[in-house]
Amino acid sequence: MNSRDELILFECIKCGACCREETLLVTVTGSDLARISSVLGLDSNELIRAVDFYLESVITSRDGLRDFPALNTEKGPAYVALKKLEDGDCVFLKDNLCMIHIIRPVVCMSFPFVFQDAGDHRKWGLSAMKHVCPGLGSGPEVIGSELIELADTVLEDLILFIEFAEDWNTNSEPTAQKLIEAILKDPRFTV
Ligand code: SF4
Numbered sequence: 480m481n482s483r484d485e486l487i488l489f490e491c492i493k494c495g496a497c498c499r500e501e502t503l504l505v506t507v508t509g510s511d512l513a514r515i516s517s518v519l520g521l522d523s524n525e526l527i528r529a530v531d532f533y534l535e536s537v538i539t540s541r542d543g544l545r546d547f548p549a550l551n552t553e554k555g556p557a558y559v560a561l562k563k564l565e566d567g568d569c570v571f572l573k574d575n576l577c578m579i580h581i582i583r584p585v586v587c588m589s590f591p592f593v594f595q596d597a598g599d600h601r602k603w604g605l606s607a608m609k610h611v612c613p614g615l616g617s618g619p620e621v622i623g624s625e626l627i628e629l630a631d632t633v634l635e636d637l638i639l640f641i642e643f644a645e646d647w648n649t650n651s652e653p654t655a656q657k658l659i660e661a662i663l664k665d666p667r668f669t670v
């Protein structure tokens with residue numbers, strides 16, 4: 480995480496590599512899901528087809544997940560992420576373009592950067608999956624202070640989702656279906 484002196488250059492060249500990388504989980508928060516549901520008009524039965532549940536027990540590296548909460552399902556605690564097609568493409572990628580660009584998940588807005596709350600200030604750094612991104616190393620210098628607004632959005636969103644997860648994980652009969660329904664009903668994620 481950065482308070483760094485190191486010079487970092489970045490420009491998104493809209494190559495779509497981060498949307499096609501099979502090993503990069505596109506994790507979604509409650510706010511992301513509520514926004515996608517509302518704008519696309521998807522109910523819980525339709526929304527659940529756009530996500531996958533990655534069981535915490537089979538995730539080999541949590542490097543890219545950091546503080547992201549796992550939520551209980553009938554199969555065990557799982558991370559909720561956008562579905563990947565058989566070739567690794569995100570379910571919302573079409574002709575190498577994001578079909579939900581305006582309402583894309585905060586993790587997509589952030590990549591290849593990640594943020595962390597350090598108490599009295601917010602830190603930024605590069606994703607554990609930064610090697611996927613050819614936009615790093617070219618373009619203008621990254622100015623940390625310019626990332627702060629995005630950091631605020633990302634971290635406030637994450638805090639709400641962690642609060643939701645703490646409540647949800649006390650549920651004695653959790654299922655993935657009920658989880659999606661609960662997210663869409665939760666006032667914390669009202670669009
Ligand atoms: S991999 Fe990097 S350069 Fe390519 S679309 Fe994603 S953020 Fe932009």
Ligand code: SF4
Binds near residue numbers: 505561576578584587
């Ligand atoms: S939601 Fe859009 S930006 Fe995010 S991975 Fe999918 S296609 Fe890419």
